[in-house]
Amino acid sequence: MTIAIEARNVVFSFGQTPALRGASIAVDEGEIVAIMGASGSGKSTLLHCLAGILVPDSGEVLFDGARVDSMTEARRSSLRRDRFGFVFQFGQLVPELTTAENVALPLLLNGTRRAEALRKAYGWFERLGLEGLEQRRSGELSGGQAQRVALARGLVAGPEVLFADEPTGALDSLTGEQVMDLLVTAAREQGTTVILVTHEPRVAAYADREVIVRDGRVNAPDRIAS
Numbered sequence: 001m002t003i004a005i006e007a008r009n010v011v012f013s014f015g016q017t018p019a020l021r022g023a024s025i026a027v028d029e030g031e032i033v034a035i036m037g038a039s040g041s042g043k044s045t046l047l048h049c050l051a052g053i054l055v056p057d058s059g060e061v062l063f064d065g066a067r068v069d070s071m072t073e074a075r076r077s078s079l080r081r082d083r084f085g086f087v088f089q090f091g092q093l094v095p096e097l098t099t100a101e102n103v104a105l106p107l108l109l110n111g112t113r114r115a116e117a118l119r120k121a122y123g124w125f126e127r128l129g130l131e132g133l134e135q136r137r138s139g140e141l142s143g144g145q146a147q148r149v150a151l152a153r154g155l156v157a158g159p160e161v162l163f164a165d166e167p168t169g170a171l172d173s174l175t176g177e178q179v180m181d182l183l184v185t186a187a188r189e190q191g192t193t194v195i196l197v198t199h200e201p202r203v204a205a206y207a208d209r210e211v212i213v214r215d216g217r218v219n220a221p222d223r224i225a226s
């Protein structure tokens with residue numbers, strides 16, 4: 001197995017508040033890992049450090065042989081844009097755009113031509129059971145529909161790693177399971193590595209592996225010897 005992304009001994013504080021105190025995790029290519037743990041334990045901070053959104057105070061983050069923690073902001077920003085995908089708890093769709101334009105957004109930012117970006121975006125509507133919603137605005141969608149649109153946007157550019165922070169946190173459990181089902185199916189089809197933060201065991205059950213963050217450390221056997 002090849003490691004897709006890794007954190008080694010990552011320490012991060014928000015001012016005087018320690019959030020990570022030496023967190024380590026290694027995720028294989030194509031693996032789906034759920035990060036669990038109590039509120040405030042450091043789950044989102046770990047995800048943000050792995051994704052190059054936050055820069056650790058010390059420790060290392062490695063992706064594809066490169067040290068993400070020592071990259072310039074510009075390089076981390078292109079890494080996030082070109083090779084990572086994101087889904088958050090509240091879809092965070094752009095309300096002024098149609099849902100199709102929202103899905104096409106990462107492609108447009110990558111420099112894909114508009115017609116081609118929209119064509120690819122439309123393909124995801126079919127795949128995720130969203131046909132007919134392409135021209136709606138995000139305010140005209142149900143929570144589950146909006147999260148499926150956010151999922152399509154997270155995957156449309158074929159990211160190597162998808163970061164999902166409580167992607168079902170705002171949904172009822174049945175809708176949440178439908179979104180997880182689609183997320184896992186699409187990620188497996190594309191071979192996308194998924195790092196999922198959740199506090200719901202039913203959501204974590206979709207992952208290949210669960211790790212627990214406790215007091216800013218990853219508190220689980222990181223890897224079962226194979």
Ligand SMILES: Nc1ncnc2c1ncn2[C@@H]1O[C@H](COP(=O)(O)OP(=O)(O)OP(=O)(O)O)[C@@H](O)[C@H]1O
Binds near residue numbers: 019041045
């Ligand atoms: N922007 C911030 N400013 C100051 N402190 C923060 C900030 N974000 C998080 N923290 C603190 O860092 C610690 C870890 O927070 P983090 O959001 O990573 O936890 P979490 O496990 O994701 O929590 P939750 O499940 O509630 O989302 C907590 O003590 C939190 O209060």
